[in-house]
Every structure is written in C-alpha cells, then in structure tokens.
Amino acid sequence: MVGVMDMNKLHWLIREKPIRLFLLIDKLGDIGIQRIIRKIDITYSHSMRILYKAKKENLVNIYKVGRHNCIEYTEKGKELRKELLGILDITK
Numbered sequence: 477m478v479g480v481m482d483m484n485k486l487h488w489l490i491r492e493k494p495i496r497l498f499l500l501i502d503k504l505g506d507i508g509i510q511r512i513i514r515k516i517d518i519t520y521s522h523s524m525r526i527l528y529k530a531k532k533e534n535l536v537n538i539y540k541v542g543r544h545n546c547i548e549y550t551e552k553g554k555e556l557r558k559e560l561l562g563i564l565d566i567t568k
Contacts, residue, residue: 493518494526499557501527501536501547509545 496516503512513523527547530536535553539546549557 497526
C-alpha cells in the first residue's frame with residue numbers, strides 16, 4: 477500500500493490524463509506510446525514528462541529499444557496501479 481507520505485509526492489498524478497496514461501502503461505509495449513497518447517488526447521512531450529516524473533518516484537522503469545521508449549511498472553508502480561484501479565472501481 478502506498479503511504480500518505482508517498483501520496484503527497486504524487487499530487488501530479490491525481491489528474492485525468494496522468495492517471496489514464498499511468499494505467500495504460502502495461503499496454504504501451506504492445507501498441508506503442510503514440511497510439512495511446514492519441515487516444516487520451518495528450519502530447520508526446522507531456523506524456524514523457526509524466527512518465528519521467530513517475531520514474532523519479534520509482535513507479536516505472538524507462539529504457540530505450542532502438543528509437544522507442546519502453547516503459548514498465550516497478551513493484552511500487554504495480555501496487556499504486558492496483559490501488560488506483562480499486563478506487564476507480566469503487567466510484568463507478
């Protein structure tokens with residue numbers, strides 16, 4: 477479970493587009509970041525800023541394969557994703 481102290485650092489994530497991007501990271505490997513950012517109406521630059529903030533908070537790992545950025549959750553990121561999905565499920 478992500479603690480209260482951690483959530484204070486994650487204030488940038490509690491907005492619609494960052495949450496949608498963060499929750500779709502597991503699909504980035506298959507269909508690429510360009511298709512996802514078109515779906516959520518966000519620029520490539522903004523998406524990479526969000527992802528690098530997530531990397532700074534140890535939520536994701538970002539590495540290059542050729543010209544493409546590959547993104548995967550860390551254990552802490554997987555935990556946060558699970559909690560966010562639970563919150564979103566409750567609000568439906």
